[in-house]
Amino acid sequence: MRINGATTVLELEPRVSLLDALRDELGLTGTKKGCDQGACGACTVLVDGERINSCLALAVQYSGREITTVEGVDHPLQAAFVANDGLQCGYCTPGQICSAIGMLAEHAAGAPSAVTEHLCEPDPELTDAEIRERMSGNLCRCGAYNGIVDSVREVAVAEQLR
Amino acid sequence: MRPFGYVSAPDVATAVRVVSTEPNAKFLGGGTNLVDLMREGVERPDTLVDVTGLPLTAIEELPGGGVRIGALVRNARLAADPLIRSRYPVLSRALLSGASAQLRNVATVGGNLVQRTRCPYFYDHASACNKREPGAGCDAIGGVNRNHAVLGASEHCIATHPSDMAVALAALDAVVELESVRGTRRVPLLDLHRLPGETPHVETVLTADELITAVELPHLPVAAASHYRKVRDRASYAFALVSVAAALHVREGVVTDVRLALGGVAAKPWRAHQAERVLLGAEATEEVFLRAADAELAAATGLPDNTFKIELARRTIVATLQELLTDGSAA
């Protein structure tokens, strides 16, 4: 498997999820298990730059793909979450960070969301409503949503200025 | 999860051959439904045939103006496709309203169509469920049935089909292409899913060894003015209580073309033929929209927890048609 830029050889039963492979086999415990049912986003990782829930992914399906976990992330979002109180307990944070990275890439590629008013608009503005909808796959039991939205907005604006 | 074998299929012929010869084998798409159900012990295949490597990932314009969508196209990519966004906005909207961005990046068109119900009793081995265990009974009927069906249900099962995408496809007269060792066949989407009747465990007309290879959308000008409205307990990342897929064309105040389908109300995406009959050729007014909704819902029956869905569906039908009328796209 390709994880955080390195190649790792693993022998796994087909039933092992990508999440369990990361945490239990490789000790990469940054990626969290919230629900193990696709319903919370705590287990979000990037695969070839796209965000997915690693709990519903069988590891065997992802051999050879470029997987990035929070341990392999070095991104302005991390500092922004700290500066904007984008977390309290921090359990959801690795998933939030990976998800936000994937989300910014989707938005940069022109992908619409459920709240995009004009579907054919090539470059929908990243309003707070857009950020909330696009990040809705990541729940936060501490309710740090306002700080999360502030962090994502700050980084999105900075990226647009670059 | 019980142990099982895993095969990654290099081509369609291998995929359908392995599933037809290995006992108790199943296709694996993105796994977002099947892996969950296997972990819960509801699905217990002995072999998974991974189809995500198959070359069924194209979205192609057809000569007559329709579109062919490969069964392995991921939900996120289909929703963002320029052709779908401009010609079939209802399909983009339905997809974008479903699940989360993470799940849509993985979920495939084929897997989305045959995903299974979210009835909580279906997941819970301590409950009686005819779908999980034929003949066991149905605990939802006397239990908590807020999310259950008001149309086409039976005394054996009142579950709903959870897909949003399928509701849009039902409105768009989509056709599904199936492949097996016996050859290829094409089934209208409206005939793909079955109502529960006495056999709620038989959910589609697919045989166990049939692979969905593509979905085709016909050339359908009315779909350019189409919308999907989904009503649910929270604004995002939740299944529909009721949803409406609608396409409407109005000329000089009269409905000249219309497509209407409902989600969250039945074991299959529910095409509202009765309502369409009332609407076609009638004046495009709120009164007519209400009459159309009532015609469709005349056959609806509720249980203590879900009777509200009938009124909710009525209002959602009217609101969706009104929206298409007033935003100018239907004219």
Ligand SMILES: Cc1cc2nc3c(=O)[nH]c(=O)nc-3n(C[C@H](O)[C@H](O)[C@H](O)COP(=O)(O)OP(=O)(O)OC[C@H]3O[C@@H](n4cnc5c(N)ncnc54)[C@H](O)[C@@H]3O)c2cc1C
């Ligand atoms: C938390 C959560 C929330 C969700 N919310 C929504 C929602 O709001 N709206 C919505 O519509 N959906 C929702 N979903 C469901 C999601 O859309 C489905 O899980 C997904 O579409 C299934 O696609 P898949 O490729 O992952 O299928 P899999 O899980 O791989 O497969 C599902 C089934 O399809 C079969 N199959 C797969 N591919 C084929 C094929 N080509 N031919 C024949 N059979 C095939 C498999 O054998 C299996 O039985 C949600 C899911 C989760 C976990």
Ligand code: SF4
């Ligand atoms: S409604 Fe259907 S799926 Fe739910 S418990 Fe009854 S039989 Fe099972």
Ligand code: FES
């Ligand atoms: S642990 Fe994967 S979505 Fe909750």
Ligand code: FES
């Ligand atoms: S910071 Fe505690 S769950 Fe989000």
